[in-house]
Amino acid sequence: MNVTDAIKQRRVIHNFRSDPIPDDVLYKIIDAARWAPSPFNTQPWEFIIIRNKDTLEKLAQCSPTSKCDAPMAIAVVILPITAKYPFHQQVGEPEHAGAMAVQNIMLAAWELGVGTAWATIEKDKVKQILNIPEEFDVLTIIPIGYPMDEPPMHEETDRLPVEDLMNFEKFTGLSEGRIMVY
């Protein structure tokens, strides 16, 4: 699968088969994560693999907008880079880098036939459940597993048209009809 196909075909998956993904597949997915860019190559991330059913159930309670039945999940932990790179910390770059690692995870998983999602989480609760130190952040929980059904292809209309998103030289305003949610 080429990169463009993976980018365009990936879907968020909410219904999973119960079998967990094998260790070698998981290894390939985390290997893709570590090649994401990060400020000064600080690689400010750690990944917690969760297979324990009780823990998965507890984590499901920490996401009011994400319902799924994945047999596994990956919590993405973000480490601060304050001491060496305070400006980059201040503008939120460790989290940005973490999100890039998440995209690598999602695309690598998709290529391997594995589905993922992004769960928006109540961070304090998740940190407590997973024993994450106070000074670290937790970006998201990625439910992961084999999709229960064949995921439908995106429609072209699932995304805004390219020309509606492009500005040249300066910000030239939003395209007509663009929905803003503020």
Ligand SMILES: Cc1cc2nc3c(=O)[nH]c(=O)nc-3n(C[C@H](O)[C@H](O)[C@H](O)COP(=O)(O)O)c2cc1C
């Ligand atoms: C920052 C972020 C937060 C998201 N939070 C949730 C969430 O809480 N629950 C959920 O079901 N999906 C969540 N999603 C997934 C989006 O709903 C999904 O990517 C979007 O609807 C487009 O669908 P697609 O990924 O299949 O193209 C989130 C995605 C991102 C990038």
